[in-house]
Amino acid sequence: QKEVEQNSGPLSVPEGAIASLNCTYSDRGSQSFFWYRQYSGKSPELIMFIYSNGDKEDGRFTAQLNKASQYVSLLIRDSQPSDSATYLCAVNPSGGYNKLIFGAGTRLAVHP
Amino acid sequence: EAGVAQSPRYKIIEKRQSVAFWCNPISGHATLYWYQQILGQGPKLLIQFQNNGVVDDSQLPKDRFSAERLKGVDSTLKIQPAKLEDSAVYLCASSLYLDRANQDNEQFFGPGTRLTVL
Numbered sequence A: 001q002k003e004v005e006q007n008s009g010p011l012s013v014p015e016g017a018i019a020s021l022n023c024t025y026s027d028r029g030s031q032s033f034f035w036y037r038q039y040s041g042k043s044p045e046l047i048m049f050i051y052s053n054g055d056k057e058d059g060r061f062t063a064q065l066n067k068a069s070q071y072v073s074l075l076i077r078d079s080q081p082s083d084s085a086t087y088l089c090a091v092n093p094s095g096g097y098n099k100l101i102f103g104a105g106t107r108l109a110v111h112p
Numbered sequence B: 001e002a003g004v005a006q007s008p009r010y011k012i013i014e015k016r017q018s019v020a021f022w023c024n025p026i027s028g029h030a031t032l033y034w035y036q037q038i039l040g041q042g043p044k045l046l047i048q049f050q051n052n053g054v055v056d057d058s059q060l061p062k063d064r065f066s067a068e069r070l071k072g073v074d075s076t077l078k079i080q081p082a083k084l085e086d087s088a089v090y091l092c093a094s095s096l097y098l099d100r101a102n103q104d105n106e107q108f109f110g111p112g113t114r115l116t117v118l
Helices: none
Strands: A005-008 A011-015 A019-025 A032-038 A044-051 A054-058 A061-067 A071-076 A084-090 A106-111 B005-007 B010-013 B020-022 B031-036 B046-052 B052-055 B065-068 B076-078 B088-095 B113-117
Touching: A005 A084, A011 A019, A011 A071, A019 A032, A019 A084, A019 A106, A032 A061, A032 A071, A044 A054, A044 A071, A071 A084, B005 B088, B005 B113, B010 B020, B020 B088, B031 B076, B046 B065, B046 B076, B076 B088
Parallel strands: A011 A106, B010 B113
Antiparallel strands: A005 A019, A019 A071, A032 A044, A032 A084, A054 A061, A061 A071, A084 A106, B005 B020, B020 B076, B031 B046, B031 B088, B046 B052, B065 B076, B088 B113
């Protein structure tokens, strides 16, 4: 069973701080990795994609991938109350075309 | 560009009744997905279509769930008979291609249908 694990949270950070969200996956052959944001009662929306080891930055967001440790993380710099949402880690498993396996998500709360 | 459309947005039924959900993907998207998202969990893929053919239905409970995409555009997901544990949000998503999992082949999600089974 291919799995994606996330800490359910909630992760509470003050406004302006760095939020760090973590994800581990079991399928060593996984090729690409996604972070989705889901506001309460809304559908998921893609915020970051990464497939190479190392860091990838996009604005206030940085995704980090370590395939040897089977670990993906998302850093949100200068966190804002509008970042309060559930962050879903999704993995494209080996042999799965454009199939995604999602973790349960980490709920982030940014307080003023 | 219009997004993924789904209807109805909400549905309440009694257990053992049947229900159907409809999805219209983004124009030109060949691949369509149905996900089930139970409260507090991430979306779980139920079925994946490429045009009107099924690519992956390994997690679809085939004794009660069925789905079709007859003309390679719209899709319908049906549950018959429904159980209490089917209460969830059913999300439809679409992407341009089947064979690339990258930022250029993003899966776009519809607003979902919230199903409550009493």
